[in-house]
Amino acid sequence: MPTFVYMTSCDGCGHCVDICPSDIMHIDTTYRRAYNMEPNMCWECYACVKACPQQAIDCRGYADFAPLGHSVRVLREAEKGTVSWKVKFRDGREKNFVSPIRTTPWGSIKSPSDYEEPRQEALQNQELAHEPEALKVETLPELKRARVKQAPV
Amino acid sequence: MLTTNPFAALAVVIPPAFLQAYVALMIALVVAGTLFDIVHKGNAEYFFNDWRKGKTKGTRKIGGGKIASLVLKSAVVDVLMSGEFCNSRRRIAHLLTMYGFAMYLIATVIMVFWYASPAAPTPRFLPMLWTVGALMACVGGYWFWFFIRVDVAAEGTSRFRVVRADLFVLSLLANATTALIWAYAQFAGYRVLANIFLGIYVTATTVLFGSIPWSKFAHMFFKPAAALQKRLEQASGQWRNLPAAADKPATFGRDRAQPRHY
Numbered sequence: 380m381p382t383f384v385y386m387t388s389c390d391g392c393g394h395c396v397d398i399c400p401s402d403i404m405h406i407d408t409t410y411r412r413a414y415n416m417e418p419n420m421c422w423e424c425y426a427c428v429k430a431c432p433q434q435a436i437d438c439r440g441y442a443d444f445a446p447l448g449h450s451v452r453v454l455r456e457a458e459k460g461t462v463s464w465k466v467k468f469r470d471g472r473e474k475n476f477v478s479p480i481r482t483t484p485w486g487s488i489k490s491p492s493d494y495e496e497p498r499q500e501a502l503q504n505q506e507l508a509h510e511p512e513a514l515k516v517e518t519l520p521e522l523k524r525a526r527v528k529q530a531p532v
Numbered sequence: 533m534l535t536t537n538p539f540a541a542l543a544v545v546i547p548p549a550f551l552q553a554y555v556a557l558m559i560a561l562v563v564a565g566t567l568f569d570i571v572h573k574g575n576a577e578y579f580f581n582d583w584r585k586g587k588t589k590g591t592r593k594i595g596g597g598k599i600a601s602l603v604l605k606s607a608v609v610d611v612l613m614s615g616e617f618c619n620s621r622r623r624i625a626h627l628l629t630m631y632g633f634a635m636y637l638i639a640t641v642i643m644v645f646w647y648a649s650p651a652a653p654t655p656r657f658l659p660m661l662w663t664v665g666a667l668m669a670c671v672g673g674y675w676f677w678f679f680i681r682v683d684v685a686a687e688g689t690s691r692f693r694v695v696r697a698d699l700f701v702l703s704l705l706a707n708a709t710t711a712l713i714w715a716y717a718q719f720a721g722y723r724v725l726a727n728i729f730l731g732i733y734v735t736a737t738t739v740l741f742g743s744i745p746w747s748k749f750a751h752m753f754f755k756p757a758a759a760l761q762k763r764l765e766q767a768s769g770q771w772r773n774l775p776a777a778a779d780k781p782a783t784f785g786r787d788r789a790q791p792r793h794y
Contacts, residue, residue, distance in 0.1 A: 397686050454778075
């Protein structure tokens, strides 16, 4: 099930609009509150649920950790660096988890604009952007054209 | 202009009783519009149902003293300081608009009911309060409208796109802006300009106070109640079924050992 917004808690700050990788969190034109405009395109990444400073967004959990009839709620505490999860199963059991918001230090990930602009010749290269340094290796093995031809079809 | 009561000059042309009747009509529209909004949207019913449900679900009992302190905290932090906003720019814009509009509104009512006559000299601070209030509302409102609105800042839509959610802020801005232009034109003796802007000012005022069922004007009455309910729920330990606050951030959060992936 996709995300949905509790309109009474949302203050229309737009954090979910900024963070949604599917660009489906938008601002309602009548109430100026966030809403999921394309629920069937939501891949339940929880980005908006965790980003919402008002805890106004909810989502049904993935079936692998919370089967049908459950409820799952998420509390993000940026000042502590934690995300707390509360899963309530349909038989009344409750499970609580706490995990870090991220596993790398804050500010350690460079923005794309901080990197050097890629050159046109890079299109001819087999390496992807920031390879090989982002993979923490000196070089990547290169597949020679001749070997590609030898491969069984 | 800063120390001139614009309604005293207007009272020469329009009888003060007419001005007062118009203000009273606007107050009646606010009351009627808010009551209609409550019944039509069912938000009071939702609020009290939520309140009742919360009482039974809470894990902690909160006494009278605690409730009083939460009411005070909600009034000071959430209402007077707009503490619920997470975006500081939006919070400042809201404070400017809120206090500006309140100053401007109170000064208008006092000047219309007690000093709408050239025979009754207006205290100098009232027109100043009126002008500064209207200016503050304009600064906060235009800042929000052009730069802070999420549609503009995050969604990249045109700054001039108008949707129903903009009814309140736009009618408020039209009201405060045209009030200032009208007062200046009247003070400077531009008769035609003053009459044109008086017409727009009255229209914007009627739209602002008469459109409550369709605009978010009534949020100034609902929001404090919602903020208090949130604080009460948090104190009773059942804040919308959310997990309890993390108690070991040193183990799980920012201060934990740095990961070594490679």
